[in-house]
Structure formats: C-alpha cells, structure tokens
Amino acid sequence: MLGAENQVHHKPMNQVPTSISVDHERGVVHFVWEDTDGLVSITNLRRYCPCAECQGHVGEIRAVASQCDGVEAIEMVGTYAVQIFFNDHHNTGIYRWSYLRSLVRAHRELDAGDVTFSREGELSA
Numbered sequence: 422m423l424g425a426e427n428q429v430h431h432k433p434m435n436q437v438p439t440s441i442s443v444d445h446e447r448g449v450v451h452f453v454w455e456d457t458d459g460l461v462s463i464t465n466l467r468r469y470c471p472c473a474e475c476q477g478h479v480g481e482i483r484a485v486a487s488q489c490d491g492v493e494a495i496e497m498v499g500t501y502a503v504q505i506f507f508n509d510h511h512n513t514g515i516y517r518w519s520y521l522r523s524l525v526r527a528h529r530e531l532d533a534g535d536v537t538f539s540r541e542g543e544l545s546a
C-alpha cells in the first residue's frame with residue numbers, strides 16, 4: 422500500500438484505500454480510506470459493474486441483472502483501481518476509487534436498482 426506522501430498530492434477521491442476486506446459471511450466488501458469508509462454488498466458491486474460488457478461504451482452506469490453474491494479475488498490495478506473477480510466468472514470490471522466512493526456513499530439506495538452514475542463515477546441520480 423502507498424504511504425502518506427502519495428495521499429498528500431491527491432484529492433480524497435483519488436486516494437488509495439488503506440484497507441479492502443471481503444466479509445464472505447455477510448456478503449459485503451468493506452472499503453476504508455483515510456477520511457471515510459463503508460460497505461458495499463457483493464451483489465451490488467456485481468450489479469453496478471462498470472465494464473463495457475455490462476454497461477456498453479456510452480451513457481450512465483446503471484444496475485444490470487445479476488444474483489451473483491460471491492467474490493473470489495480483488496486485485497489492485499496500478500494505484501487507481503481494483504479489478505474484482507466474481508464467482509460467476511465475471512472479472513472485467515475496473516472499479517476506480519472515485520466510483521467505489523460513490524458506491525459506498527449510495528449503498529443504501531443501490532438495492533432499489535434505480536441509482537445511476539456518470540462515467541466519472543459520481544452519483545448522478
């Protein structure tokens with residue numbers, strides 16, 4: 422993980438999480454940043470997968486139909502994102518920090534399935 426010198430030079434939305442942990446029993450992933458933290462269910466991470474296969478190449482990011490509730494691995498992509506390997510063998514989603522922070526912020530509304538996000542990962546509805 423990165424040291425404090427990297428965090429000083431980035432806006433909070435670009436900060437690398439200090440911890441990402443999967444709670445398989447509860448079916449959630451816990452993301453911790455220096456200034457905030459929160460839970461997103463595995464199901465909602467899968468439903469809101471931002472990859473082109475799930476979302477196409479234009480328009481807002483919205484929920485896709487999926488019952489997947491398992492994660493096999495979460496791997497760092499450089500210092501800007503994670504790639505999530507779901508147990509339905511889907512693994513093309515690259516989740517940038519700003520998008521994960523948006524998912525955390527909206528986690529209570531995600532279950533309804535009508536939340537949309539801009540391509541930059543900010544909550545837009």
Ligand SMILES: [Zn+2]
Pocket residue numbers: 470471472473474475476511513514
């Ligand atoms: Zn996807």
